[in-house]
Amino acid sequence: MCGRDLRRSCLRKRLIQIGEFVTRQSLPMPRSLKQSAWIAFALYLALSWTFFGRGLAGHFSDRLIGLGPDPALFVFFLAWWHYVAINHLNPFMAHVMWAPDGFNLAWSTFVPLAGIFAAPITQWLGVVAAYNASMLLCPALSALTAFILFRRICGRFWPALAGGYVFGFSAYMLSHMLGHLTLVMEFFPPLAVYLVMRRIDYDLSVGRFTILLALVLIGQLGSSLEILATMTIFGGVALLVRWYLGDRELRARIVALGIPITCAYVIAALFASPYLYYFFISGPPGMATNLATIGAATPANLAVPSPVSALGTWRWMRALSSGQNLYETSGYVGVPMLLLVWSLARSRWHEARVKLVVVMFLIVCVASFGPDLLVHGGHLLPMPWKPFTWMPLLRMAEPGRFALLGFLCLAVILALWLSDDSRGLPLRLTVAAVVIGFTLPNPSATFWTTADDTPAFFASGKYRDYVAPGANLLILPYGIDGNSDLWQSRSEMYFRMAGGYVGLSPAIPAQYQPWPIVYALYNLAEIPDLQAQVNAFLVQKQVTAVIVADAGSHLWEPVFGEGPLSFRQRPFTADERAAIRAMFAPLDPSPLEIDGVTLYRIPLARLSPYAQIDPRDLERCAARARLNALIVAADDYQRSGRALGDLNPLTASRLGLLPKMWLIGPNTESDLRSYTIVNGLVLTAIAGDRIALGLRGTPGVLREMALAYGSNADSKAILPPMLAFSAAEQTQSLLLMTYSRKQLSHAAAVARGQLTVPVCAQIEAIH
Numbered sequence: 001m002c003g004r005d006l007r008r009s010c011l012r013k014r015l016i017q018i019g020e021f022v023t024r025q026s027l028p029m030p031r032s033l034k035q036s037a038w039i040a041f042a043l044y045l046a047l048s049w050t051f052f053g054r055g056l057a058g059h060f061s062d063r064l065i066g067l068g069p070d071p072a073l074f075v076f077f078l079a080w081w082h083y084v085a086i087n088h089l090n091p092f093m094a095h096v097m098w099a100p101d102g103f104n105l106a107w108s109t110f111v112p113l114a115g116i117f118a119a120p121i122t123q124w125l126g127v128v129a130a131y132n133a134s135m136l137l138c139p140a141l142s143a144l145t146a147f148i149l150f151r152r153i154c155g156r157f158w159p160a161l162a163g164g165y166v167f168g169f170s171a172y173m174l175s176h177m178l179g180h181l182t183l184v185m186e187f188f189p190p191l192a193v194y195l196v197m198r199r200i201d202y203d204l205s206v207g208r209f210t211i212l213l214a215l216v217l218i219g220q221l222g223s224s225l226e227i228l229a230t231m232t233i234f235g236g237v238a239l240l241v242r243w244y245l246g247d248r249e250l251r252a253r254i255v256a257l258g259i260p261i262t263c264a265y266v267i268a269a270l271f272a273s274p275y276l277y278y279f280f281i282s283g284p285p286g287m288a289t290n291l292a293t294i295g296a297a298t299p300a301n302l303a304v305p306s307p308v309s310a311l312g313t314w315r316w317m318r319a320l321s322s323g324q325n326l327y328e329t330s331g332y333v334g335v336p337m338l339l340l341v342w343s344l345a346r347s348r349w350h351e352a353r354v355k356l357v358v359v360m361f362l363i364v365c366v367a368s369f370g371p372d373l374l375v376h377g378g379h380l381l382p383m384p385w386k387p388f389t390w391m392p393l394l395r396m397a398e399p400g401r402f403a404l405l406g407f408l409c410l411a412v413i414l415a416l417w418l419s420d421d422s423r424g425l426p427l428r429l430t431v432a433a434v435v436i437g438f439t440l441p442n443p444s445a446t447f448w449t450t451a452d453d454t455p456a457f458f459a460s461g462k463y464r465d466y467v468a469p470g471a472n473l474l475i476l477p478y479g480i481d482g483n484s485d486l487w488q489s490r491s492e493m494y495f496r497m498a499g500g501y502v503g504l505s506p507a508i509p510a511q512y513q514p515w516p517i518v519y520a521l522y523n524l525a526e527i528p529d530l531q532a533q534v535n536a537f538l539v540q541k542q543v544t545a546v547i548v549a550d551a552g553s554h555l556w557e558p559v560f561g562e563g564p565l566s567f568r569q570r571p572f573t574a575d576e577r578a579a580i581r582a583m584f585a586p587l588d589p590s591p592l593e594i595d596g597v598t599l600y601r602i603p604l605a606r607l608s609p610y611a612q613i614d615p616r617d618l619e620r621c622a623a624r625a626r627l628n629a630l631i632v633a634a635d636d637y638q639r640s641g642r643a644l645g646d647l648n649p650l651t652a653s654r655l656g657l658l659p660k661m662w663l664i665g666p667n668t669e670s671d672l673r674s675y676t677i678v679n680g681l682v683l684t685a686i687a688g689d690r691i692a693l694g695l696r697g698t699p700g701v702l703r704e705m706a707l708a709y710g711s712n713a714d715s716k717a718i719l720p721p722m723l724a725f726s727a728a729e730q731t732q733s734l735l736l737m738t739y740s741r742k743q744l745s746h747a748a749a750v751a752r753g754q755l756t757v758p759v760c761a762q763i764e765a766i767h
Helices: 003-024 031-056 070-087 112-117 119-125 127-154 157-168 171-176 188-200 206-221 225-245 248-256 258-271 273-281 315-320 335-348 352-368 386-390 399-418 425-437 484-490 516-523 530-540 574-584 604-610 615-640 649-654 699-712 727-731 741-754 761-766
Strands: 063-065 372-374 380-382 449-451 472-476 543-548 555-559 566-570 592-594 597-601 681-686 690-697 715-719 733-739
Touching: 031 063, 031 127, 031 157, 031 449, 063 070, 063 127, 070 112, 070 119, 070 127, 070 484, 112 119, 119 127, 127 157, 127 171, 127 188, 127 399, 127 484, 157 399, 157 425, 171 399, 188 206, 188 225, 188 248, 188 399, 206 225, 206 258, 225 248, 225 352, 225 399, 248 258, 258 273, 335 352, 335 399, 335 425, 352 399, 399 425, 516 530, 516 574, 516 615, 516 727, 530 543, 530 574, 530 604, 530 615, 615 649, 615 681, 615 690, 615 699, 615 741, 649 681, 681 733, 690 699, 699 715, 699 733, 699 741, 733 741
Parallel strands: 472 543
Antiparallel strands: 063 449, 372 380, 543 597, 555 566, 592 597, 681 690, 690 733, 715 733
């Protein structure tokens, strides 16, 4: 047996041992509950396949559940864990992406639990099949653990079955089934509640409770740190509410939970200490400061479905839900369920458990609205979650995702209502059918799946004839704009990439952020000193080949319009192809066209003079050139007498005031013509005849530009990173300067004198 086969055999044996251990430690259940749980799981699994898996029939290994770039991201993570296990690597540091620097995966959504348990499927059927199997199992397992909890609460099979469905197939689950594997692994919160209930009732010893809760916490940490943090915060709030509502004996029992729960967290932290070390060693990454506001729900979300739901496919419903992100439309509850909450609260408010779940549902709802609520007139009303945005880690949470715990409360409410024998069975069955009917998923099988777009160059293994093992490649479409993660995963990490997509934490790592060419690769536009920017980047990142997937539709583009924001794939435009040729044709005038890609060979030896250029110097050069051009363009536009209200970067480009090739790419779609920030350039009129202009970049360089160009400005400010149209630009700060007419004329006179003067001495010396 060869060494590779031996390692795989050892991996399978280890997974079997882990499974046997988990089985021995499984939650104790009466025989009847185990039997009913198997029945419930079979039903939930059948529903999961019916709702989400029908489009995979006959295509389990060449189609993916989901839409947009995120499915490829989680395919990579599953492939990564298989690759790590076979090659005995550090799982937290990935040098196959953003090479040669690598990336600390502890700050990404790299799902170690799914990666470990999906390894056998990855080995036998391939990584795409492993991803699809994982996605299909998650709704069924989530519904199952909720069912186990609800059997404990209401003692009835079919009310618990309905409650499990509401939790496992909620709008939260539907929205994240579009590609967020880490967020659909929601089966641990119900287990944590189940264990706490059993300990409060003294059905579990302190030791057994502590060990089982520690296993649940470890499992949740291996699935989603975000859900673990959310579960911890709202779990603590629930215990406080239950303590307040309880009598003296119950309060004593709840207080007694403090020590075993703390011990469980300590055990989990010790077990996960390697992960936590890498999580904290580099500090939090630069994230958009408005993430909590943009990722929040609104009150309308409770009653208005999105296209992930069957009712949301109606055209008038799509119009009502427009402005949202399709992948975060997770708060839809439906009017029947809201009425059910009111009915249960009105009829059984005297019960402490009813008070608990209703109050917790309201608390979660209010928190999900984020730090500020937009009210009539555009004013922001501060909300209770606002103080949490000042905390280092919680400020990066997206409040709309708290809906997970809101649906757990709703599912309990439904189970309690359906188990009330004072209401007739026909009425209860009707109510259950209506509640579920209002939340059914989109019935289209094709809505839930996307074709594997891997070019034949990668799918057939042809790359092995042209690329050396471990070579560092630059692949277009770049990063989140394409599926290069998927293509690398299918090659079993045969090559490295000078790029990639590891989630928005951040979209571009710190080592790549100073390079202006990186943002040009995302926007597929030219920048000043283009060839020097390209040459320095390629030689310093040791890129030996550039591969452009230019046959077919491979570029992911956000879609705005009627309904929530979504994604579609399209081919490169003629201008984008021209920009790509301008970048790489000078290095390889005769690129190879092979099986759906164009391959540019990079002569690194020729580029050695660029190896010592500091990328921050390149950024300074580009920033000066762009600011000079913006100031002159604004002054020329102002002198032309045109309406200042029409001024933006695209208008200036169409009038020939800015270079056309600076503003091509996805950001130039017709529905973005009113945007004042395009490809990192800002240009607009404000407050009558005043003009604002600026650009994105790293804080240090922007401070230098503010000092150099701000003397003639009326005001200047550097804004922190915020969510932007381009995911890459969310890592950049924004310099914004405002000018009166007279100030702009003075600034333009200086800028015109600099347009013909070289701004980068290092580049001039090399030339």
